[in-house]
């Protein structure tokens with residue numbers, strides 16, 4: 001997972017760099033290395049995706065995108081993200097709050113639990129849901145009796161996605177909230193604020209940049225998750241195929257242009273979130289700096 | 295508002311941070327909680343504020359049991375040791391926060407809140423800094439904003455945790471005088487925590503000396519300094535010297551010599567003699583005195599501190615002489631404390 005320090009600390013590092021400046025040559029070499037690495041391992045594949053998508057011009061690209069199955073896949077992916085990101089936003093904030101601001105038994109266990117989705121393979125996460133809700137599971141007959149469909153349908157996909165993307169928000173917030181402690185909240189309470197006002201006016205503004213970052217990562221992963229979703233989806237075209245699954249199917253059918261076209265849309269969505277984040281940072285850079293110096 | 299702490303005990307995971315503490319604070323009083331680190335000062339303050347619940351005992355605000363009231367209802371102004379200013383809010387918004395979060399019926403209008411914030415900024419001598427963020431203030435300025443914020447809700451009781459702890463000596467002295475003025479002007483019942491005895495003695499109407507979760511003594515600056523009621527207070531407040539002694543027939547002895555102090559009330563046995571290093575008289579002829587050989591001598595501001603080795607056990611005590619006093623040149627010095635106190639050895 002990305003280093004949580006990476007994002008908001010720019011303001012700090014600008015000050016720090018004055019004191020710990022390397023010699024120009026060393027600095028140039030380091031920067032060259034970093035850029036070369038980024039270009040080869042991150043930028044190049046992205047460029048290739050777009051290059052392949054448009055390799056036969058714009059028309060095949062458009063027709064690939066306009067395919068009803070593709071549109072259904074895009075819809076489903078967005079739907080899954082729209083459901084699972086807010087859920088994880090709420091769960092993540094609640095879990096981070098509990099861990100960072102309270103002392104209770106089983107705290108270490110809860111912390112480990114939050115990491116679980118990161119530590120087990122997504123395929124296993126998916127399989128767990130199959131074991132839990134499948135026809136031969138304990139819950140299976142009961143679900144069937146009540147006409148509730150979870151596996152190989154949208155609810156299963158959402159559940160698997162929520163599971164896999166759970167740690168992003170919580171992980172981002174826990175160190176931040178631990179560092180900030182409960183002082184501000186206590187101050188707000190002593191000034192007469194109720195719990196909700198304290199959260200809204202004090203806690204949330206203190207964590208909003210970390211929260212935003214966590215949500216963006218969570219969203220990127222929710223749209224891009226393959227393994228767990230693949231197990232529970234059933235790959236029904238036009239119904240339970242998300243974009244990553246659809247890309248795989250197209251690719252396996254040797255429909256490279258269509259596969260890369262859908263992939264480029266997926267990459268585009270991810271880029272949009274990154275651009276959004278950058279814009280927000282530019283717009284509120286001064287505020288981020290001001291709220292961190294203290 | 296009177297505050298009464300009655301037989302309060304507070305445990306953290308079985309560890310008693312406060313043991314059976316009782317304290318009566320009169321309305322409008324300025325009280326200092328003084329004690330070494332870990333003695334439970336912050337804990338007591340937080341209990342009064344309602345940030346913590348007592349394990350046992352009760353806290354009364356006036357005649358009312360405060361246990362039934364949440365921190366919001368207690369209406370206390372709390373100034374935190376590290377200020378806890380809201381960093382994303384301007385100074386004016388910080389100060390106005392307590393008014394802004396009031397229920398609609400009691401909430402002043404925006405203009406009123408702004409006016410009140412400016413008024414308070416005037417009071418804490420920071421007019422014109424409304425638009426600044428906390429990160430753009432000096433430590434002393436943050437401190438004053440924190441105080442203004444706490445006072446904005448017109449608290450019945452003002453609680454300050456080491457209000458000047460993080461500031462340099464010069465600023466501390468200024469703010470100290472200024473806090474006294476504000477206290478006198480507003481008349482809040484004020485309790486502040488400090489481990490700086492000078493601050494406590496100078497500022498407070500009464501000082502509460504704490505040690506290891508207990509209150510050792512409550513009294514005015516004069517009382518705790520002139521008549522400490524325990525070895526701890528004697529040692530903690532002001533300079534003090536102590537010597538192990540013996541009491542026999544109402545006379546105080548060091549090894550085999552009486553030192554010319556009589557203590558008719560104390561029974562025979564071992565005891566410790568406490569006195570202030572400056573509160574002594576030097577003697578030329580020693581018939582009944584404490585005599586010792588000069589072991590070390592150093593200049594401290596306007597006086598000279600002399601360390602003496604006393605008797606066969608070579609116990610060391612410090613006394614204070616005027617600079618240039620001839621006794622400091624001699625190898626043997628005899629003296630007798632003018633004011634002193636004996637505490638029988640425990641156990």
Ligand SMILES: Nc1ncnc2c1ncn2[C@@H]1O[C@H](COP(=O)(O)OP(=O)(O)OP(=O)(O)O)[C@@H](O)[C@H]1O
Nearest residue numbers: 306310311329330331332333334335336337338489
């Ligand atoms: N939340 C807590 N959990 C566990 N122990 C605590 C807690 N708060 C305080 N204590 C313990 O209670 C004792 C008293 O702490 P307190 O903070 O009241 O001391 P203090 O007099 O304010 O000290 P200082 O001058 O260092 O601030 C200490 O031994 C401390 O370790």
Ligand SMILES: [Mg+2]
Nearest residue numbers: 335336337487
């Ligand atoms: Mg403290």
